Amino acid sequence: MRRLAIVVLLCLGCALSGVAQSSSDSPATKEDVERYFQVMHSHEMMQQMMQAMSKPMHQMIHQQFVKDRDRLPPDFEARMNKTMDDMLRDMPFDQMMQAMVPAYQKHFTKGDIDGLIAFYSSSTGQKVLRELPSITAEAMQSMMPIMSKQMDRMKERLQQDIAQSLKAGSSASTGTRN
Numbered sequence: 001m002r003r004l005a006i007v008v009l010l011c012l013g014c015a016l017s018g019v020a021q022s023s024s025d026s027p028a029t030k031e032d033v034e035r036y037f038q039v040m041h042s043h044e045m046m047q048q049m050m051q052a053m054s055k056p057m058h059q060m061i062h063q064q065f066v067k068d069r070d071r072l073p074p075d076f077e078a079r080m081n082k083t084m085d086d087m088l089r090d091m092p093f094d095q096m097m098q099a100m101v102p103a104y105q106k107h108f109t110k111g112d113i114d115g116l117i118a119f120y121s122s123s124t125g126q127k128v129l130r131e132l133p134s135i136t137a138e139a140m141q142s143m144m145p146i147m148s149k150q151m152d153r154m155k156e157r158l159q160q161d162i163a164q165s166l167k168a169g170s171s172a173s174t175g176t177r178n
Contacts, residue, residue, distance in 0.1 A: 024111030032113040033104040039120045041129060043093050050088045052137030056144045057084055063148065 037043070058081055065077040108116070119125045 024109065024114065026110050028105045028108045028110050028113045030101050030105065032110055033101045033108075036104070036113050036117055036120075037097055039117050042097060045129065045132065046091075046093050046096070048133035049136050050091060052133045053140050054085065054088060055137060056140040059141070060144055060148060 061077055061080045061084065065072060065080075104113075120129060
């Protein structure tokens with residue numbers, strides 16, 4: 001009888017272990033992902049990141065204004081900054097968050113989400129959440145000159161390619177060759 005009880009307890013323990021493991025390996029539910037977003041303060045974080053990105057974007061507008069001051073109206077910089085600020089303020093964060101849920105469900109199991117929640121609930125995780133907007137702003141500010149220079153190069157290259165294509169097209173239509 002004692003052996004039977006031990007065998008039953010071992011079987012029950014293995015079965016419960018399998019149930020616990022299978023529930024953590026199951027796909028994350030919408031509710032799991034939403035719980036993760038809440039712990040991450042995702043809505044507030046997206047707003048903070050947009051605010052943090054605003055400063056380097058204002059700087060980029062200012063640089064463009066200074067560069068083309070003679071061809072732009074005097075209120076260009078103020079109007080562009082207001083337009084950009086309005087667009088950032090009107091971002092549909094809630095809709096964006098809901099649109100992201102299926103991607104998280106596809107890539108993370110319930111166990112993964114539980115692990116992420118545990119990390120972001122920790123003091124280190126909370127520090128990451130507090131510091132990330134500032135890190136993003138500083139990184140954007142550092143990258144802006146590089147991105148701006150690269151965008152100028154791309155623009156110049158595209159304009160050259162377009163000019164060559166137009167020239168080749170007009171040569172082909174007139175029957176002349178280069």
